Amino acid sequence: MTVFLRSSCFALLALFLASAASAAEWGTITGRFVFDGTAPKPKQLKCDKDPAICCVKPHIDESILVSKDGGLANVIIYLRTKVADVHPDYAKTASDKVAMDNHECKFVPHVQGVVAGQTLVVSNSDKTGHNSNVQLLGINPLISAQGKFEQKITEDQASGVVPMEVTCNIHPWMKGYLLVRPNPYFAISDAEGNFTIKNVPAGKELEFVVWQESPGWVTDVKLAGKATKWAKGRMKMTVKPGENKLGDILVASKIFK
């Protein structure tokens, strides 16, 4: 009986989902952001606070990080179009803890993304106190050595502003970014420039926003070899079920600061 009820519940739920969701099919987007041109050599940042703890290794400006073969790290790509449904696989990570650590007096990772419903955990693995100031989130916790700060992210906080800056006022060179979104459809390119957004609703034209901390909105790119303008970093695409390979996306060097 219970089994029957449960299975019929599932069947009903599946039916409901199928009818509510315009996308019964899902696609995965992959691609790689590439710095088009010769990447500037990252500057060394001035380190003058807590030198014995913070300035053992030099700090470099992380605003433009390019790998050996040109891959551009920390490019954010997120879905701008409102979607009613997300793929059931995302339920597994819906209440995850998402970490940003104060490590050797820098934010690790440099750019982090968190979805409403998840919990942001800012920790401090250094032997000195840090504060992590995110004005747009209304938080600025003072995190003592080896301590941490946790906050569950609300829908209201995931209001869709371009990534929020995270700073430590005690150590002025420290800078990071936090992307807070109402849905999990976003990616941050890795050290080689690669990104993947899994299980995006297929079949409908969607709009994505591409952002990087140095230029802000990424407006000038070469996509499949063709020069393309993305006003306010906006890219339209209709996702096909299955694989959607964007290949190398060459970001014009002129837009960088």
Add this chain to the structure above:
Amino acid sequence: MKQRCVKPRFWVVLVGTLGLAVGCGKAPSPRFDSNLMVMDKYDISFEQQQDIANALAALFGTPDDPYVPKESGLDKDKIKLAAGPTKSDKAGVHTGLYREHCAHCHGISGNGMGPTAAFLKPYPRDYREGWFKFKSTERAEMPTNADLERILRHGIPGTSMPAFEVALVQPEIEALVEYVKYLSLRGMVEIELARQTSEELGEGERLPTTAEFLVEGVLKPQAEKWSSAETKLMPVAAPPADFGSPASIAAGKSLFYDVNKANCLKCHGTTALGDGVLNDYDQWNKDVAEFRTKADATLASLTEQRGKAEEDFATAVEALGADSALSEEERKQQRETLEKDKAATLKKLGEKERMLPTAMAYTLVPRYIEPRNLRMGVYRGGRRPLDVYYRIHSGINGTPMPAIANLVADSELPADLSEEEKAQRRQSLQTQRMWNIVDYVLSLPYEPGGELGADISMLGRERN
């Protein structure tokens, strides 16, 4: 349910504007200024800015004729007392209190840009972001009526904000509190409209003018932040029994100077004279500094950007001509798209050229924030131990002053306690330590001798 529509308010505004255009020999009525820095941040076009201004006029009216939608949660009668030109009627009812007492510093729009603002240090508060410093609510929340009333009554020591207790009677103070909330809410709605225009609307889509969107979708969520303030109070546990004792002061002192604990010395300095970090901004000044740098760069590169747009267009047209795979019709269509894109780019650059100098004129030269000199015995948010506790507990919104997240290390708690007991122990120990810091901070102006700067003559110190 009948669909309400706020459109008729536009006619009121329009008729009012026409009346002004005819002229009657008087100075024009003051208007609310647009938040141009935010318009630039979200890249809002002139047409969209007009839509936002219309929406704001429909929701909030004008400085002389404020409109207070009931969904704002604000008291219309109080607003009427504070708004408009300063005058008294025959019955002795005095109105226009904001313009009489506040506008010269805080500005007609509450943007902190009144005529005297540039001469004051610190600058007057800009209410429009809804960030308030001295309050009893949690860091990100709005202040309560009582918080704003306290500031109005007692002023802010060490700033140009005077105490109005002797000048105003209770209903007048309440009216001004309500008007500050009105201006702040209006500013918050303006920012939200700009954000939604940029982040939510589709290409070419105009801002909806229905009551459902403006009132339910935009105004209510912002108004809710104000009306819920009373429920967002910071938790305050009573001070420990030894509060005020030398032991408590000594405990506070060691927390103050411990880089692994409260770490206060980093900003307030090893002597607590406020000389630890001297090159940092608060959020208001930081936003202005970043805006000015960006605007300067944009204005300096306009000619170059225009040339680039023409160049890109020429290159693309050439490529189009060389593409033999295209039919004549396709070629024509693609050329039209290119022309449209170029025109849009040039239009945007033209708008930047017109808007940015005005937007910059509406900002003040950014200044670094000064960590408070704790040896002066002057506390901006109030000198009661409770006031200092608030500042330590939640920090100061909009500034580098952080909120205490944790003052107790795991290793300080007995390992054999349950998780729940540990959390309780941690909480009570943390509260006690925050009170210890309050104790030490309040003792600083009187601290005799020692290494903390008291050995430097008061006359020799740099004061702020």
